[in-house]
Amino acid sequence: MYEQIVQELVEPGTVRRFLGERTRCRYCGASGPGVFGKRSNAHTLPAALGNRTLFSLDECRACNDKFSLYEDALCKAVGPFLTLGGVRGRSGVRKTGKTGSTSTVRHSVFEGKRRLSIRSEGDAEMVGVDQSTGMLNITMPIEGDVFVPRYAYKALMKIGLSMLPTEELPMFRKAIASLANLETEPHCGPMQVGFSYAFVDNAPPALAGTLLRRSDVRAHVPYMLFLLMAGSVCFQIWLRSDDQDADVPEVGRLGIRFNAQLPKPEGGHLPISYCDPIQFDWSELTPKLQPFRAFQLTFDPQTTEGSLTPIPRV
Numbered sequence: 664m665y666e667q668i669v670q671e672l673v674e675p676g677t678v679r680r681f682l683g684e685r686t687r688c689r690y691c692g693a694s695g696p697g698v699f700g701k702r703s704n705a706h707t708l709p710a711a712l713g714n715r716t717l718f719s720l721d722e723c724r725a726c727n728d729k730f731s732l733y734e735d736a737l738c739k740a741v742g743p744f745l746t747l748g749g750v751r752g753r754s755g756v757r758k759t760g761k762t763g764s765t766s767t768v769r770h771s772v773f774e775g776k777r778r779l780s781i782r783s784e785g786d787a788e789m790v791g792v793d794q795s796t797g798m799l800n801i802t803m804p805i806e807g808d809v810f811v812p813r814y815a816y817k818a819l820m821k822i823g824l825s826m827l828p829t830e831e832l833p834m835f836r837k838a839i840a841s842l843a844n845l846e847t848e849p850h851c852g853p854m855q856v857g858f859s860y861a862f863v864d865n866a867p868p869a870l871a872g873t874l875l876r877r878s879d880v881r882a883h884v885p886y887m888l889f890l891l892m893a894g895s896v897c898f899q900i901w902l903r904s905d906d907q908d909a910d911v912p913e914v915g916r917l918g919i920r921f922n923a924q925l926p927k928p929e930g931g932h933l934p935i936s937y938c939d940p941i942q943f944d945w946s947e948l949t950p951k952l953q954p955f956r957a958f959q960l961t962f963d964p965q966t967t968e969g970s971l972t973p974i975p976r977v
């Protein structure tokens with residue numbers, strides 16, 4: 664029902680690449696000398712998610728400044744995952760939780776090995792042993808950051824729009840125009856996000872943006888879907904078109920199960936499957952705490968194998 668029309672990959676060791684042309688800004692239409700800044704001014708995928716090599720030439724400086732607020736919200740929304748996955752942003756790996764708050768997660772590298780330290784105060788921390796399996800369960804509360812859901816949604820929209828082939832752009836005028844003002848609603852109805860995750864040991868700093876276009880013209884399904892994979896997390900949204908989605912009913916859920924091959928630092932690739940997507944509606948403008956209240960670590964003391972599961976806030 665869908666065909667993949669674009670995929671942009673960023674992996675460690677890839678050469679710098681530039682999308683678009685310096686003729687006019689894709690978003691506000693500005694043109695002329697001086698509006699664009701350095702060639703590496705606008706990151707196509709957020710630098711905080713680990714992008715060092717993919718840049719957009721057709722995003723002006725003024726738009727880039729504005730969009731950084733959207734991207735900041737997106738990174739705050741998944742802050743605990745970035746810490747656990749060890750994604751290096753502009754200033755190293757993020758730390759989740761403010762100094763002085765009741766819980767913090769830190770990431771460090773010690774003698775070449777990644778190490779996480781989790782600190783929690785008060786009575787929120789729970790440790791238990793499952794008597795039947797002998798597995799150790801540790802619940803680690805995550806205070807995390809506050810983010811504006813609509814901004815985070817618009818960050819995903821913007822990244823999808825930055826990758827659209829130019830011939831598609833006239834069908835997305837409304838979405839593009841909504842980026843100009845932080846609070847503007849891009850469309851009516853919920854601002855739905857499908858969010859999935861996978862935990863891999865040493866999650867590699869790999870990113871992929873993928874656009875999927877409806878291939879059956881008669882199908883009443885979204886015209887364009889955008890998927891963003893960033894190491895251990897994966898997002899999907901319905902990138903709404905001005906005129907191609909008129910007969911499409913609101914979708915119940917965005918449920919594409921995504922599998923990927925992530926590059927390993929030592930070479931080769933690691934297969935990874937993301938979980939069934941959790942559904943968020945990110946239409947609110949009121950700042951909210953990031954969507955997960957804790958991680959549960961299940962750990963086998965015999966084999967030292969373990970898994971981490973995020974626990975959503977209810």
Ligand SMILES: [Zn+2]
Pocket residue numbers: 688689690691692693722723724725726727
């Ligand atoms: Zn612009």
